[in-house]
Amino acid sequence: MLARIDKPIGTWLFAWPCFWSVAMAAMPGELPDMRMLALFACWSALIRGVACTINDLLDRDIDKKVERTKSRPLASGVLTPTQGVGFLGFQLLLGLPILHQLNNYSRVFGASSLLLVFSYPLMKRLTYWPQAYLGLTINWGALMGWAAMKESLDPAIILPLYTAGICWTLICVQ
Template structure:
């Protein structure tokens, strides 16, 4: 009986200590600077590398095609394009969120993004974008001037892609042109020019590859906002059959 009483008392003491440890310990609030850094990290989607791979893979394909017969792809170029893909993918996400802020607020999947939730404002996002693009330019300037010109041209589809979701059911096509620009850039970085008989088939194949996977992805937000996409058009066509 004494043993059971001791065990009972020990259990009560353990529960008391366990409870008081969590009840009385004050919660540590993250500092404003750490919250801000976390918001920037989320804005650039650095924790989700899938988009970076989708941007990087077409670059590797063209770098491999441009390699001399019997030689492996240039490791230095593969590394350079890898870093550039991380930077430009994050810059593209920033641009997309700046354009789509009011739409992201209406979708459950995107309403917690930094701009949509209010944890970052547009001037802060613009400053972050400037840093991203400046760092990307440093990477781009390591290439030949032909490739530098192609890299600067890539900003046109990067900036305008989000706008096409408002005016056409085919934004995936524009996204394909954007994400696979590395086909041209990778080949020219090795040879100093683009051989169109080689790059064009690869580029078009990669564009349709992008259209396929992004149409599947777009089914998650069908009819959630006023944004247009290929998935909505296909669903309307199927409903009429």
């Protein structure tokens, strides 16, 4: 429940930008690299779980007061914060073998995505538009996917894709 596996939409939101960039990096007329798609599917499930765990750790006192969130494991007391941190560490450890299968260039993007994931829950306290920061966070996979396939970033291709993903988040993800 802490990783919200029962609600897969968040995993899809992390996965689609990865899939888009892997597909765009494929040679014309060829299918996308299925191994990369599988790696990014696993990564998306894990990073989404990490994001939910961090959110619940930071918001557990607020979540207790909100009808929609008061039954979450940390807010309800089913899990202790120490258990939540342990689960967070477990998820991060599970992500390491995935990152190690990518090239060094995309590993840097994978590791740096944690800065966005860890800070997103705080944006609800700092801005009236946290969805913009969510867009930066969940679409980071567009950079990772391209980097994993090409070992570089082509700004003319990847920046419009990343920007479009952020706009998609602002318009569609509520």
